[in-house]
Amino acid sequence: MSRKTAPAEDFVDGVILVDKPTGCTSHDVVYTVRKHFNLRKTGHCGTLDPEASGLLILLLGKGTKLSELLMGEDKTYEGSFKLGETTDSYDAAGQIISTAPVPSSLTLDDLNQYALKFKGDQMQVPPMVSAIKVNGVALHKLARKGIEVERRPRLIYIYYYKILKYEAPYGDFVLSSSKGVYVRSVVHDMGQIIGCGAHLTRLRRTVSGKFKVSDAIPLAELKLLSKEDFLKRVIPCSEIHKMLAIGMR
Secondary structure, eight states, X not given: OOOOXXXXXXXXXXXXXXXXXXXXXXXXXXHHHHHHTTBSSEEEESOOOTTOEEEEEEEXXXXXXXXXXXXXXXXXXXXXXXXXXXXXXXXXXXXXXXXXXXXXXXXXXXXXXXXXXXXXXXXXXOOSSSSOEETTEEHHHHHHTTOOOOOOOEEEEEEEEEEEEEETTEEEEEEEEOTTOOHHHHHHHHHHHHTSOEEEEEEEEEEETTEEGGGSEEHHHHTTOOHHHHHHTOEEHHHHHHHHHHHTO
């Protein structure tokens, strides 16, 4: 007689902060936590690409109803780029489609002057390799078939974009923005303005609204927690509502 698995349950309502590693999707993290702790209702807000790491907010039980509120929060990222190469996905996971020499006279100050052009309101065209749907089909699925379609520009806002370090052809940066910003598109577009092309090589989300990655638990450590210790790390829905209410004053 086979042993039956206990039915999944919603024994907790709220939010847990996870430090997502590279090499897995945001959905993979949700699935891992749901299965490991036998949860019924689990989700996330603010997708991170498989190659990106950092803060991923998981929603548990009734916490899933907070999705739209939390997704609308501003974000901060740290990352790196490479000049001189353009890829079809705007990041290192894609295929190189063009190369160009990097201006030898280019300095850190020059890069920050270019970065200033992105501050404030921007109309951003999403990359083809993205989860945005056109006529019900995700763009990345079309991209894999070699199909490129017109994408409608979206209004975004960049609060802060600073290049921290530059050793040709590589640079490090920090960027704070509104929701829905494709950081790899910002890097790609800056490369186009400079004239040599660029692509994102590393991305890590450090802040989302009032939450920081320093308060998140790495996924590998989360999987080692007992049910009791897991519950200790959950932020209750009531606490989230208080945090959001304070932020709206």
